Amino acid sequence: MIYRHSSVSARAAALFGALLLARQSNAQSEPPPSDLKEIEAALAADKGSSHPPAESVTTLPAARPASGVQSLNPDLSLIAGFAAAAFSDEDHLQSGAHDPQRNGFNLQTFELGFAAAVDPYFRFDSHIAFELDGVDVEEAYGTTLGLPFRLQARLGQFLNRFGRLNATHPHSWNFSDQPFALGRVFGAENNKGLGVELSWLTPLPWYVELVGSSTMAEGDETNRSFLNDSERSVKGPKDLALLAAAKQFFPLSDDWSLGWGLSGAFGPNPTGPGNRSAIYGTDLYLKFRPITRESPLVASLTSEWFYRRRQIPNDIAQDVSSYTELFLRFAQRWATAARYEYGSATFGVNGQDLVDDLDPAWTGHRQRVALALTHYPSEFSRFRLQVSRDMPEWRAAGWAAFLTAELAIGAHGSHPF
Numbered sequence: 001m002i003y004r005h006s007s008v009s010a011r012a013a014a015l016f017g018a019l020l021l022a023r024q025s026n027a028q029s030e031p032p033p034s035d036l037k038e039i040e041a042a043l044a045a046d047k048g049s050s051h052p053p054a055e056s057v058t059t060l061p062a063a064r065p066a067s068g069v070q071s072l073n074p075d076l077s078l079i080a081g082f083a084a085a086a087f088s089d090e091d092h093l094q095s096g097a098h099d100p101q102r103n104g105f106n107l108q109t110f111e112l113g114f115a116a117a118v119d120p121y122f123r124f125d126s127h128i129a130f131e132l133d134g135v136d137v138e139e140a141y142g143t144t145l146g147l148p149f150r151l152q153a154r155l156g157q158f159l160n161r162f163g164r165l166n167a168t169h170p171h172s173w174n175f176s177d178q179p180f181a182l183g184r185v186f187g188a189e190n191n192k193g194l195g196v197e198l199s200w201l202t203p204l205p206w207y208v209e210l211v212g213s214s215t216m217a218e219g220d221e222t223n224r225s226f227l228n229d230s231e232r233s234v235k236g237p238k239d240l241a242l243l244a245a246a247k248q249f250f251p252l253s254d255d256w257s258l259g260w261g262l263s264g265a266f267g268p269n270p271t272g273p274g275n276r277s278a279i280y281g282t283d284l285y286l287k288f289r290p291i292t293r294e295s296p297l298v299a300s301l302t303s304e305w306f307y308r309r310r311q312i313p314n315d316i317a318q319d320v321s322s323y324t325e326l327f328l329r330f331a332q333r334w335a336t337a338a339r340y341e342y343g344s345a346t347f348g349v350n351g352q353d354l355v356d357d358l359d360p361a362w363t364g365h366r367q368r369v370a371l372a373l374t375h376y377p378s379e380f381s382r383f384r385l386q387v388s389r390d391m392p393e394w395r396a397a398g399w400a401a402f403l404t405a406e407l408a409i410g411a412h413g414s415h416p417f
Contacts, residue, residue, distance in 0.1 A: 074116035074124075075411035079171050081108035083404040092398060093366075093390055095183025097221060098170045100402050107132055108404065109170050115411070121146055127169065138169075139192070150201040154213075159192040160243050161199075161211050162263045163304050164283040166190045174302075174327045174337040175372050176386045176402045181321035184343060184359065185279050185306050189221040191265065193241065207249035217241035217267040224358060225277045225308060230270035241267035254292050259285040271357070275311040298329040310356075317354050320344040333376045341368040345393075364393025382406040 085100035100106040110130040117123050126140040141156030159167040166182060167190075182190055195215030202208045217226040217240055226241050234240065245263040252258055263281040283304040290297060303324040310317045325339035343366040346356040356362060370388035377383070384404045391397040 074114045077111075077113040077115075077408065077410035079109060079111045079113070079169075079406065079408045081110075081170060081404060081406045082106070083108050083176060083402050085403075086401045087398065088400070089396075089398040092400060093180065093392065094177060094400075095180045095188060096178035097188035099177035100400075100404075108176070111138070111169065111171075113410075117145070118142065136189075138189070150203065152199050152201075154197040155195075157192065157194050158197065159190055160213055160215065160265070161197070161245055161247075162186075162191055162243055162265055162279075163245075163261060163281045163306075164259075164285055164302060165304065171382075171406055171408065174325055174335075174374075175339055175370055176384055176404045177370075177388075179304075179323035179339070179341050180343060180366070180368065181304065181306050181323055181341065184319075184321050185225050185308050187219065187221045187224040189219075191241075191243075192222050193217070193219065195240070197243075207247075209247040211243070211245040211247065213243045214240050215243070223267070225265075225279060225310060226267035226269055228270060228358075232268070232270055239268055241265060255288055255290045257287050257289075259283075259287075269310055271310070271312045275313075277308065277310045279309075280307045281305060296329060296332040298327075298335075300327045301325075302327070312354075312357070315348045315354065317346050317348065317356055319346045319356070335374045335376070337372045337374070339368075339370045339372075341370075342366070361394060362392075366390075366392040380408045 081098070083100040083106040085103060085106055087103055090103065094101055098108050100108065112128045112130065114126045114128075115124070121144065123143045123145055124141075125143065127138040128140075129136045129138050137157060139156075139158050141154050141158040144151075144153045147153060161167045165173070165179065166186065170178075178190070193215030195213055197211065197213035199209055199211045202210065214237075216234065217223050218229070218232075218234075219227075220229040223241060227239070232239070243263070243265045245261060248260045250258040250260070261281075261283045263279075263283070265279040265281075267277060269275050269277045281304060283302075285300065285302050287300040288298070301324070303322070305322040306320065308317075308319050308321075321341075321343040323339060323341040325337055327335065327337045329335040343362070345364050346354045346359075346362065348354045353363070368388060368390045370386060372384055372386040374382060374384045382405070384402070384406075386402045386404070388400050389397060390400070
């Protein structure tokens with residue numbers, strides 16, 4: 001920053017600067033009369049001089065950019081996840097694309113992220129997953145920054161905000177694999193697609209956000225309850241997948257908080273002309289984190305329930321899936337978690353069991369329990385030991401054990417609540 005005084009001497013400027021610093025250090029005190037007289041004398045001398053002094057330039061150190069100023073370079077992050085896995089049966093039922101899939105060593109994720117403000121109106125985010133056999137654009141979308149009336153929009157390829165876990169990435173999970181409920185109703189990559197989303201933060205006394213989106217409905221990995229991998233093309237709005245969700249947050253106290261959501265996803269399925277699928281969900285997130293005293297303790301309870309209805313020839317196939325997990329960080333670098341999962345058999349309108357064409361072997365109820373112990377050397381690395389027991393009624397129970405490592409570099413923002 002540069003100040004130019006074309007008609008004030010350097011001596012007067014220096015005296016004035018010293019006076020200004022003194023007043024800043026004690027805003028209530030007045031300057032001594034002697035200082036005022038000296039400044040007045042210097043100014044009078046300047047005024048009476050027949051030759052005005054040369055321009056006096058005072059250069060201050062350049063100020064740092066404000067925190068809100070966006071760098072011209074995007075924020076970059078790289079997250080790698082590795083797993084050593086052991087299964088009691090190689091024909092296991094892991095349904096997530098990032099789950100360990102085979103005995104021995106697995107590459108779970110190798111994700112490159114870009115994020116930057118495009119201009120005052122848009123922000124751009126992308127997540128690209130590198131796999132041993134290819135590259136997958138997990139997300140690439142723009143977000144508006146200045147819509148009126150508490151509105152915000154996204155456009156591009158993104159994970160839909162159904163429930164709590166669907167829109168997250170593996171590095172934010174409490175376990176090394178995803179609950180089988182998401183793989184069952186949406187697919188191995190969770191529900192996502194190309195489309196648009198509009199959200200509205202309501203002016204209610206508590207936090208309520210309403211979300212609606214429309215995306216492409218095809219893809220076995222992301223839309224298995226909708227068009228799946230069928231050859232059916234989009235011919236109109238009815239061939240798109242629609243989502244509606246309500247997100248609520250309640251600060252119960254300084255240490256306790258509660259999140260509760262309702263979601264619905266709707267779209268066509270390929271079992272017949274005009275046949276459609278509907279998925280309804282509710283999610284609950286209760287968190288305890290003491291801020292009224294110094295403590296590393298963090299505890300949370302997460303539960304999601306999914307109810308799916310699929311129109312099929314001569315009936316409606318229905319099923320219920322859920323998971324509930326308890327997370328506890330008991331030390332600064334250590335945490336543990338427990339999870340219970342449930343999936344019902346597929347049943348018809350009259351309650352009779354049906355054979356689901358998506359999962360023909362799923363002919364009974366399924367339960368799975370898992371325990372995990374996690375160590376955090378820092379915020380950028382994580383090691384986890386997990387064991388699970390899978391108990392489907394239609395086959396023998398099996399167990400699995402994972403030892404995973406995760407490393408992150410670059411800029412990586414905080415996760416949502």
